[in-house]
Amino acid sequence: MSFRSVAIIGLGLLGGSTGLAVRQYLPGCATTGWDANPATRARAAERGLVARVCDTAVEAVADADLVILCVPVGAMGDVARLIAPALKADAVISDVGSSKQTVAEALAEALPGMAVVPAHPVAGTERSGPDAGFAALFQKRWCIITPPADADPAKVEALRQFWETLGAKVEVMTPQHHDMVLAVTSHLPHLIAYTIVGTADDLEDVTQSEVIKYSAGGFRDFTRIAASDPTMWRDVFLSNKEAVLSMLQRFTEDLTALQRAIRVGDGQQLFDHFTRTRDIRRSIIEEGQDDARPDFGRSDHSA
């Protein structure tokens, strides 16, 4: 099976990018879309994020084989209830949410008997809204599919092919494992980045102007992800609470150990720790998930 008509609910960075990617890489597939915000709908129509922007969610999903919910994870249940009466009986319902256990539960509860196959394309930028999306967002990025135990294998396979056609590499895992993996690779980094940017903003002895001027010393790397969409991230932390708190506990223990090494002047412990962390960077570059150029090619020099 393959999808002939895709409906996208929520037309921000992820929804807009998905729509543009379908239009580019699956040109035979019909695309409809809806967003709760009228201004976003208007802009989505101007940019052509989907072929047809609808005035209601019900209208958008009426003919869809595949419905992708691209709303903050805390809104998934409400949106699912909104579209439930209009869904085709054999439609696949998926999403792009950054946490999967609570989303899977919310969708299963709102859509009894429907084929719910949650997914999470691990891709994004710090931008948000209907102007942020672009068709190439998923190229070479991973998309994690977390089907329920009783999912129809043909529908899971169709969703895999869908994301692969949009440029992603696909893995299948349980929602529990997804939430633990993403807690460390995404949620904890965002929490820490949000924290340190806030800490810097609160200082009395160092002006905000100084923080900005000297940010090239390392701070700027944190500000990118601390500029991500506040609503989305509020929902992520609340919905993946247990895994995030567990990873945060480990992080705090490790930070305390390094803090102690600094306080007592244990240079060897610092050196050993800093040496170990270099290797993981090399692996990320080899895997194609980042760019080895100094400053990620931020400037135009060739080193």
Add this chain to the structure above:
Amino acid sequence: MSFRSVAIIGLGLLGGSTGLAVRQYLPGCATTGWDANPATRARAAERGLVARVCDTAVEAVADADLVILCVPVGAMGDVARLIAPALKADAVISDVGSSKQTVAEALAEALPGMAVVPAHPVAGTERSGPDAGFAALFQKRWCIITPPADADPAKVEALRQFWETLGAKVEVMTPQHHDMVLAVTSHLPHLIAYTIVGTADDLEDVTQSEVIKYSAGGFRDFTRIAASDPTMWRDVFLSNKEAVLSMLQRFTEDLTALQRAIRVGDGQQLFDHFTRTRDIRRSIIEEGQDDARPDFGRSDHSA
């Protein structure tokens, strides 16, 4: 006054970039250099990081008007003692160290009566060694000069002009203030990045391969600075201990507050915090210290 002969001691990322920048932007200025590591000296000569790589530090500084120490901050005192007998009486001795109070003290003690004018170009990449340097490293970056209270204004001004010619923007401040500003804009971010990369590396339930695959969710932004030179950073933390521990205390308090908000489900607090941190990102881009393109132009799409 201007410098006609510059000696660079230490030919890694900063020393090599300084040498290349002098050769490019001050072609009339003689350049000599030395590094404690014979392999680094050989490679520095091959790349032409300075016009003349010397076999001893004493030889390198003998004719220099300006000597720039580009070694880890913990080695500044030893290197200064090594070159002390060979320095010209009116030479200016400067450095590029990331902490300034302890460096200023070490240099003043090792070089009594000499014109010591410490400096810190806030620029770098995660690479290190004699292959890492490039002439454009300092373009549009800030260089902080921290002259002692009794410094000769003409020599401070000459050092300012030197760095401006190499492309940097220059600020003058006290070493105390520098160390506090850099603790938040550079040292704390590095410590946190080193910590979280180590935390991820230690997990039992999430494989290193998974951490790497899904790093585009935010983690990869931390790995760049956690790949920085271990010796340099060990020394930075030990030499700027008080300011780093003080900033770390504030950070930990703020992180604990967000942790509590997650635990009790206080979405409003999370949302308010995440909204505030967006603005600082915008300011950094406006100031030219980062690139607004999604992924810093890591991929080649145009958003």
